[in-house]
Structures are given as C-alpha cells and as structure tokens.
Amino acid sequence: MAPTDDPAVEAWQLLWRLMQANKPRFMALAQEMGLAPMQLHALRLIEPGDGVPMSSLAGKLFCDNSNVTGIVDRLEAQGLVQRRPAEHDRRVKTLVITDTGTKLRGEVERRMSVPPPPLAGLSEEDAVALRDILSRALDV
C-alpha cells in the first residue's frame, strides 16, 4: 500500500482492493447464469412489479440510452424482460421483468448478497462497526 497517513485515503485503497478481489466471483456468477456482465447488472436493477423506463435504466447503468437498447434487446431475447409502452407518455417504454426473469434475478440476488470471504471472516464486532460506519458515510 502506498505510504500515507490519511486514514480515509488508506481505507479507500483497501476498499478498492476488496472490490477487485470480488471481481472473479461476479464474473463467474454471470457466466453461470448465462448473462454478460452488463446484462446481469441491468437485470438486478429491474425489480419485479414496477416498470422501469429505459432512460431510467440508462441512468442507473451510467451509460447512454442508445446503449441500453442493445442490452435490453438481449435480455428480451432471453425472455427475461418485456418492453411495455408507458400510459402517461407514449414516447417512454417501461421494462417489466417476466416470471423467468424474476426467478433468475432472485437467484442472482441471493448469491450476490453473500459477503465475499474477507468480509465474511470479520468478527461480529467488526462487522457491526463496519456496517455502522458505512451507514453514516452513505447517510442511510
């Protein structure tokens, strides 16, 4: 680790390392589910019930609308989501997750919610402290 005495900087470096270490796990899950990484990200953002406008999904994925068209095309081709015209504004298309999509998404959420080994190995006391600090950081 680069030498610094700022605890926030050091925490940030460690956090980055932790997320890097988790990457293979995420990639393996995507492959197992038969989804490309971005498709997996997108599926997680389409909760059962509410219809998500395409542009809203683009915002959450930090990419362009034109990009979402292709991602949703592929999810739709796999029968995981459906495009549906919005009632209030016929320019808008909302995304609704299908039953198949809901099942797959549930499994994804279950697997992704499992903390990676470094976190799972923390003492109860550390885990609680970590959760509380992050809650304060994110103001939730």
Place this chain on the structure above:
Amino acid sequence: MAPTDDPAVEAWQLLWRLMQANKPRFMALAQEMGLAPMQLHALRLIEPGDGVPMSSLAGKLFCDNSNVTGIVDRLEAQGLVQRRPAEHDRRVKTLVITDTGTKLRGEVERRMSVPPPPLAGLSEEDAVALRDILSRALDV
C-alpha cells in the same frame, strides 16, 4: 436496503452502493485522460521500473491473454508503454512504462487516491476505524 440482520451482509450491500456511486468519477477521469476504462486499469497496474509480463497483466485484469494484446496495442500506440522481450525467456514480453506514461499514471494515481465524498466526509475516528477493520479483513 433489503431487510437482514446480518451485519456483514448489510455492510456488503453498502459497500457495493459506495462503489457504484464512485463509477461516474472513474469514467470521467478516464475520459479526461483520453483512455478507455480498461486502458486506465491496465496503466495503473504497470508500475514504473519493473517490466510486467503480458500474462501477469492478464491475470491482474481478470481477462484472457489474447485480450491484453489489443489493450497493450492501444497503450503502446499512445506512447504510454513499451513491449520488451524478457531476457530469461524469449517467449515472454514484459511491459515497461514510458516517461509519458509515468507522468500520466502519476496524475491518475493522485486523482484516484482521493477518497470519494462519502468517505471523505467521515469523522477522523470513523475513518481510522474503517481503515483498521478493512486491514484486518484483507489481512494486511
């Protein structure tokens, strides 16, 4: 946040949210530097001085060797790194960062080391605790 009483699970969800929130900052930095995201990642992994074998870089980027060929092609075309045959094994090519690359990488490191707003806003006490907990988690 999904309802759970496991502090490690909740910490993990918060961590994920924190990293998601940081994504636009990373993308903006990459764009500002004139590098595609993977090129930026790769450049960070090539420290001045030591020659990194291509396959080693592939491992760190969690992608295939054939993939690294293109990424390094583009970094080399921009004069940021150089391929150099390894002495001990002439099949291996090591990557050496150029002076231009070193300058750009230094600026990237400076910018990336700045903690994102949620972390920067923590109290000194919380920041220290967070650093210490993550150090224990990652065993460093």
Place this chain on the structure above:
DNA sequence: TATTGTTATACTCTATAACTATA
C-alpha cells in the same frame, strides 16, 4: 421545440480456437 427510444457507425472489450516462436 424538446424528449424518448431506435438506428447507423465506429471503436473498445471479451473469449475461443488456431497459429508462431520459443521452451
């Protein structure tokens, strides 16, 4: 006029398989 989503285009990233040059 402005906005949503699509299309066209060009480029980057990705893995697999076949190839080369070494070992």
Place this chain on the structure above:
DNA sequence: TATAGTTATAGAGTATAACAATA
C-alpha cells in the same frame, strides 16, 4: 509437449449523430 503471445473471428458494450414518434 507445453507455454507466451498473436491473429482471426464473433459477439458484447460504448458514445455520437441522425432519425421517428410523441410531447
């Protein structure tokens, strides 16, 4: 035979600009 890197190929993600439908 085995390994490091390249090439060829095909698919996926990316942004920009032009477009159609709607507001």
